[in-house]
Amino acid sequence: MITDKRAVPALDDIKIHVKFKLFALWSSVMFFYIYGDYFELYQPGKLQEMIGGRMALGAITQGVLLGMSALLAIPSLMVFLSLVLPPQVNRWMNIILGIVYTLVMILAIKGAWHFYIFFGLIEITLTALIVWYAWSWPRSQTGQNLN
Numbered sequence: 505m506i507t508d509k510r511a512v513p514a515l516d517d518i519k520i521h522v523k524f525k526l527f528a529l530w531s532s533v534m535f536f537y538i539y540g541d542y543f544e545l546y547q548p549g550k551l552q553e554m555i556g557g558r559m560a561l562g563a564i565t566q567g568v569l570l571g572m573s574a575l576l577a578i579p580s581l582m583v584f585l586s587l588v589l590p591p592q593v594n595r596w597m598n599i600i601l602g603i604v605y606t607l608v609m610i611l612a613i614k615g616a617w618h619f620y621i622f623f624g625l626i627e628i629t630l631t632a633l634i635v636w637y638a639w640s641w642p643r644s645q646t647g648q649n650l651n
Contacts, residue, residue, distance in 0.1 A: 527586045534579055609631065
């Protein structure tokens with residue numbers, strides 16, 4: 505028997521369930537949201553605007569802050585919900601919300617600084633991957649969902 509000393513054994517790998525992929529993608533999206541918003545504070549004049557009660561969308565009010573909080577609460581919740589929701593609901597929520605947050609970021613990066621566009625393009629890619637993984641969710645072999 506001749507053995508090839510150059511042959512290297514393949515690295516071990518496991519199949520990752522789509523729920524864990526969605527969990528990881530939403531988690532990554534949230535990190536980029538946080539980093540983008542944090543680095544935005546370093547833009548000249550940004551802190552003065554905040555102290556003055558102004559932002560890009562106009563005056564800062566409780567209603568505006570509540571709306572922005574709701575906008576960011578949804579992807580934060582999707583980190584958890586992607587793991588625990590039943591597959592049918594999970595799939596459609598990830599498709600719909602992935603599309604919504606892709607569109608939100610497309611609108612948010614218009615005219616932004618280069619670092620924000622960079623983060624935004626990554627966020628768009630991640631939310632598009634959320635839609636893709638949810639859309640292509642594998643079907644059960646038996647036709648029944650065991651989750």
